[in-house]
Amino acid sequence: MNTRSTSAIIIGGGIIGCTIAWELARSGIRCTLVDKGALNQEASTAAAGMLGAQVETHHPGAFYELCRLSQQLYRDWSEEIHQISAISPQYIAQGILRAALHTDDEQELKSRLPWIQNAEWLSTSEMLAMEPGISPHILGGLRFAQDHQIHPVQLAKALQAGLHKLGCEIREWTPVLGLIERQGRIEGVRTAEGSFYADHVIICAGAWGSSLTDPLGLELPIFPVKGQCISVRTEAPVLQGTVFTQGCYIVPKLDGSMIIGATQEEAGFNKCCHVNVVSDLFGKAVKLLPSLGQAELVSTWAGLRPGTRDGLPFMGTSTQAPGLTVAMGHYRNGILLAPATGKLIKQLILGEQTTIDLTPFSPDRARAV
Numbered sequence: 001m002n003t004r005s006t007s008a009i010i011i012g013g014g015i016i017g018c019t020i021a022w023e024l025a026r027s028g029i030r031c032t033l034v035d036k037g038a039l040n041q042e043a044s045t046a047a048a049g050m051l052g053a054q055v056e057t058h059h060p061g062a063f064y065e066l067c068r069l070s071q072q073l074y075r076d077w078s079e080e081i082h083q084i085s086a087i088s089p090q091y092i093a094q095g096i097l098r099a100a101l102h103t104d105d106e107q108e109l110k111s112r113l114p115w116i117q118n119a120e121w122l123s124t125s126e127m128l129a130m131e132p133g134i135s136p137h138i139l140g141g142l143r144f145a146q147d148h149q150i151h152p153v154q155l156a157k158a159l160q161a162g163l164h165k166l167g168c169e170i171r172e173w174t175p176v177l178g179l180i181e182r183q184g185r186i187e188g189v190r191t192a193e194g195s196f197y198a199d200h201v202i203i204c205a206g207a208w209g210s211s212l213t214d215p216l217g218l219e220l221p222i223f224p225v226k227g228q229c230i231s232v233r234t235e236a237p238v239l240q241g242t243v244f245t246q247g248c249y250i251v252p253k254l255d256g257s258m259i260i261g262a263t264q265e266e267a268g269f270n271k272c273c274h275v276n277v278v279s280d281l282f283g284k285a286v287k288l289l290p291s292l293g294q295a296e297l298v299s300t301w302a303g304l305r306p307g308t309r310d311g312l313p314f315m316g317t318s319t320q321a322p323g324l325t326v327a328m329g330h331y332r333n334g335i336l337l338a339p340a341t342g343k344l345i346k347q348l349i350l351g352e353q354t355t356i357d358l359t360p361f362s363p364d365r366a367r368a369v
């Protein structure tokens, strides 16, 4: 394929849209990235940045394989972005400790051991040897040696700078109002600035995605799941790496702050932070890391994860809307899943065999359930 004569419009400039634009532009495809606001102002910069392929997966299957593919791609992908943009996305390879505070949690964690890779069970004293600040009341936990982290805001800055260098056209503050269909094929987008056409239209509109696909009769049940977070700072470091327990995680960043996350609420498109919710989250964090009780509050925020009923993202093309490629519904794991999504969607657009089978993620599956 002569990629230089091929063009693509990408709707939505969060991590997923930016990564797809990155991969396509690197392959020589002319890309236009369109967002209703500024790039990366929604879920993608609300995230904590855990790359939790193992800590976030509760059973083997297609989702786990997708997570593992992305985990394997992450280091080289983030280095490439760093090189081209000259901005570090702050990839830190330090693993994640997943502590059990209750026996049911301990049992669930141990039940993963027969199938999960890169995990070992640590006793309470082994956990405390790694993280002396955590509560001695934990019942032990799993160490996920390959679950690393990145700084989502730095990653977003780096991707944006890199996209400019790669010649991607970026149209911010340009809401897409509708998809243009001609002779049964999607071939463009309608905006207040006019209509734009391309060989490929790729929709990555996060939690807002279904408002554009519903009018086509393409049912993609994607809905917002609010996550409230807190950032705190302590005078001296109290944590070496990321610690995670049921309903709460604490991710230390290079600037000395720690992100505490996150709630999961189906509350529409409201992004307010509520005192009772944030204080409940903080209580969970203090239970895991008691010295946080004295921490300085830096900020609180909320973001809207794009959720799906079966927990799997929608990735691929649909028989309902030829010409349209979908990459939405990455829920709790869009930062982790970005490099794999970018690679797989690029393979689809170039007509190549995809590295993994995309059938479980098909946009057509929603009609079957």
Ligand SMILES: Cc1cc2nc3c(=O)[nH]c(=O)nc-3n(C[C@H](O)[C@H](O)[C@H](O)COP(=O)(O)OP(=O)(O)OC[C@H]3O[C@@H](n4cnc5c(N)ncnc54)[C@H](O)[C@@H]3O)c2cc1C
Residues within 6 Å of the ligand: 011, 012, 013, 014, 015, 016, 017, 034, 035, 036, 037, 038, 039, 040, 041, 042, 043, 044, 045, 046, 047, 048, 049, 050, 051, 052, 174, 175, 176, 177, 204, 205, 206, 207, 208, 209, 212, 226, 227, 228, 229, 261, 262, 302, 303, 304, 305, 306, 327, 328, 329, 330, 331, 332, 333, 334, 335, 336, 337
């Ligand atoms: C609190 C919180 C913590 C998280 N922590 C992690 C984590 O540690 N690790 C991890 O892997 N994931 C994490 N996630 C999940 C991750 O942030 C999301 O899965 C990911 O950001 C989704 O990316 P996206 O590009 O699909 O969506 P978004 O970042 O929401 O981007 C969608 C974009 O589409 C644009 N858009 C929507 N409609 C239109 C339209 N009509 N026209 C033009 N543009 C449009 C929006 O303006 C937006 O910029 C977290 C999420 C939250 C909220």
